[in-house]
Amino acid sequence: MKLVTAVIKPFKLDEVRKALEAFGVNGMTVTEASGYGRQKGHTEVYRGAEYTVDLVPKVRLEVLVDDLDVDQVLGVIAEAARTGKIGDGKIWVTPAEAVIRVRTGETGPDAL
Amino acid sequence: MPELSAGDTAWVLTSAALVLLMTPGLAFFYGGMVRAKAVLNMLMMSFLALAIVPVIWVLWGYTLAFDGTNGGLIGGLGKFGLDGVGLDSMHAAPIPEFAFVAFQAVFAIITVALISGAIAERASFRGWAIFVPIWLTLVYLPVANWVWGGGWIFELGALDFAGGTVVHINAGAAGLALALVLGKRIGWPQQPMRPHNLPFVLLGAGLLWFGWFGFNAGSALGANGLASAAFVNTLVATAAAVLGWLLVDVVKQKHSTTLGAASGAIAGLVAITPACAYVSPIGAIIIGVVAGAVCALCVGLKYRFGYDDSLDVVAVHLVGGIVGTLMIGLLATESFTGGPEGLFYGGGVDLLWRQAVAAAVVIVFSFVVAFVLGKIIDATVGFRVSEEEEVDGIDLNSHLETGYELTSTSAGPTRGVPAPAPARAETTQGA
Numbered sequence: 001m002k003l004v005t006a007v008i009k010p011f012k013l014d015e016v017r018k019a020l021e022a023f024g025v026n027g028m029t030v031t032e033a034s035g036y037g038r039q040k041g042h043t044e045v046y047r048g049a050e051y052t053v054d055l056v057p058k059v060r061l062e063v064l065v066d067d068l069d070v071d072q073v074l075g076v077i078a079e080a081a082r083t084g085k086i087g088d089g090k091i092w093v094t095p096a097e098a099v100i101r102v103r104t105g106e107t108g109p110d111a112l
Numbered sequence: 113m114p115e116l117s118a119g120d121t122a123w124v125l126t127s128a129a130l131v132l133l134m135t136p137g138l139a140f141f142y143g144g145m146v147r148a149k150a151v152l153n154m155l156m157m158s159f160l161a162l163a164i165v166p167v168i169w170v171l172w173g174y175t176l177a178f179d180g181t182n183g184g185l186i187g188g189l190g191k192f193g194l195d196g197v198g199l200d201s202m203h204a205a206p207i208p209e210f211a212f213v214a215f216q217a218v219f220a221i222i223t224v225a226l227i228s229g230a231i232a233e234r235a236s237f238r239g240w241a242i243f244v245p246i247w248l249t250l251v252y253l254p255v256a257n258w259v260w261g262g263g264w265i266f267e268l269g270a271l272d273f274a275g276g277t278v279v280h281i282n283a284g285a286a287g288l289a290l291a292l293v294l295g296k297r298i299g300w301p302q303q304p305m306r307p308h309n310l311p312f313v314l315l316g317a318g319l320l321w322f323g324w325f326g327f328n329a330g331s332a333l334g335a336n337g338l339a340s341a342a343f344v345n346t347l348v349a350t351a352a353a354v355l356g357w358l359l360v361d362v363v364k365q366k367h368s369t370t371l372g373a374a375s376g377a378i379a380g381l382v383a384i385t386p387a388c389a390y391v392s393p394i395g396a397i398i399i400g401v402v403a404g405a406v407c408a409l410c411v412g413l414k415y416r417f418g419y420d421d422s423l424d425v426v427a428v429h430l431v432g433g434i435v436g437t438l439m440i441g442l443l444a445t446e447s448f449t450g451g452p453e454g455l456f457y458g459g460g461v462d463l464l465w466r467q468a469v470a471a472a473v474v475i476v477f478s479f480v481v482a483f484v485l486g487k488i489i490d491a492t493v494g495f496r497v498s499e500e501e502e503v504d505g506i507d508l509n510s511h512l513e514t515g516y517e518l519t520s521t522s523a524g525p526t527r528g529v530p531a532p533a534p535a536r537a538e539t540t541q542g543a
Binding site for chain 1: 369
């Protein structure tokens with residue numbers, strides 16, 4: 001099993017979620033996040049002062065998937081989250097050694 | 113002694129209540145502008161003014177401001193503790209003296225509370241509690257006597273209907289002094305310290321606008337044409353100032369901000385305060401638009417000069433007060449003043465220089481006394497909280513509370529499990 005973590009633009013969350021559901025992903029964890037990438041943040045004028053906004057609001061989405069589905073899930077997320085502009089985000093994959101469903105005690109791929 | 117007018121008395125008492133509401137309104141206006149960890153402290157500074165000032169007002173405040181004048185500088189002590197003010201005592205206007213005492217008391221409260229915005233998020237509450245009564249006594253009471261108690265500014269012929277000098281320039285200059293005494297907040301100006309609750313700011317601005325009708329129209333001390341004209345001028349100048357500020361916002365920030373709309377309203381209210389009974393409604397629109405735009409341009413000054421006037425008391429109240437006070441010298445018209453005229457109405461610079469002198473002296477006097485007083489408080493009991501208290505949050509450290517308990521897993525203000533209540537020695541059953 002793998003843990004797919006995607007950091008995306010907040011307004012793209014709905015689209016990504018729908019695309020994942022259509023693909024057959026049953027669940028996910030979403031957290032509000034902030035961060036920056038290669039382009040850093042941007043400057044903003046507010047109340048007479050110019051600020052560098054280093055940390056841009058993002059959404060962090062985590063999905064546990066079966067090894068076989070990883071590449072396709074990556075594609076689905078990337079497709080749905082892409083605007084073509086800077087700050088579209090990043091997706092990465094980490095191995096998930098064990099998964100257990102709390103209610104039933106099921107483990108492994110059955111728990112996904 | 114004039115005969116009592118029930119209508120006038122009702123209006124002045126109502127106005128006093130309206131003006132009282134401005135201080136809680138100000139508390140929310142300021143409270144929304146600070147960061148979440150300092151909201152309670154911000155509200156409390158206004159509420160402490162609400163608690164301290166009326167007591168002083170009854171004891172020695174009213175008498176020093178309004179019991180005649182000694183050399184045009186300060187009133188007497190003949191009405192200490194409101195001695196001699198009775199049910200039948202009349203003010204020069206056909207209202208009871210008690211109504212005038214109440215109306216003037218609430219002005220003193222808000223003036224002191226205004227200063228707190230300049231020292232947000234870092235002032236020791238004990239320092240503030242000492243500053244409030246002393247500044248009120250040493251600065252507010254004399255200046256009120258100068259302008260409204262028959263003192264030297266009154267004699268000079270400078271016009272200040274509802275408090276451009278006494279309230280706004282006075283508070284703005286004191287705010288600047290204290291901002292310099294206390295120094296910058298940790299992290300300012302590198303960290304953006306944005307308002308934590310803009311709905312509060314707009315709510316507060318709305319309450320201030322509402323209460324300000326008591327402030328300005330109430331200053332006519334009667335339910336009459338003058339009060340009504342001041343009412344219309346207050347309405348339209350404020351509206352124009354919102355437009356003026358938002359225009360600057362859009363040009364400079366490419367967005368119209370809620371903070372700009374709220375601040376614009378206050379800037380307009382401040383500027384029309386001294387002028388509301390002396391200019392035509394067209395004059396009021398001009399004053400409003402100029403005040404909104406000029407104050408909006410002045411909020412950046414603190415970054416250029418490096419003083420942390422946290423909530424822009426200087427840019428809004430000092431600058432707005434100066435704009436209004438000076439523009440009387442331009443736009444005053446005989447049909448409203450019943451005498452003096454401004455430069456634009458053919459009165460020359462005669463009124464303008466009197467206005468400028470009044471403004472300048474109040475700025476210097478208030479600034480110097482507040483600065484020295486602030487330094488003395490800082491050197492003795494301390495006027496600034498420790499670095500740890502400031503960074504962790506002044507609410508928790510000064511008041512043992514936090515404004516928002518948003519998570520059930522937090523330890524809360526006591527940072528732990530509450531101690532068990534002491535066991536009762538006996539219970540009263542069936543009592």
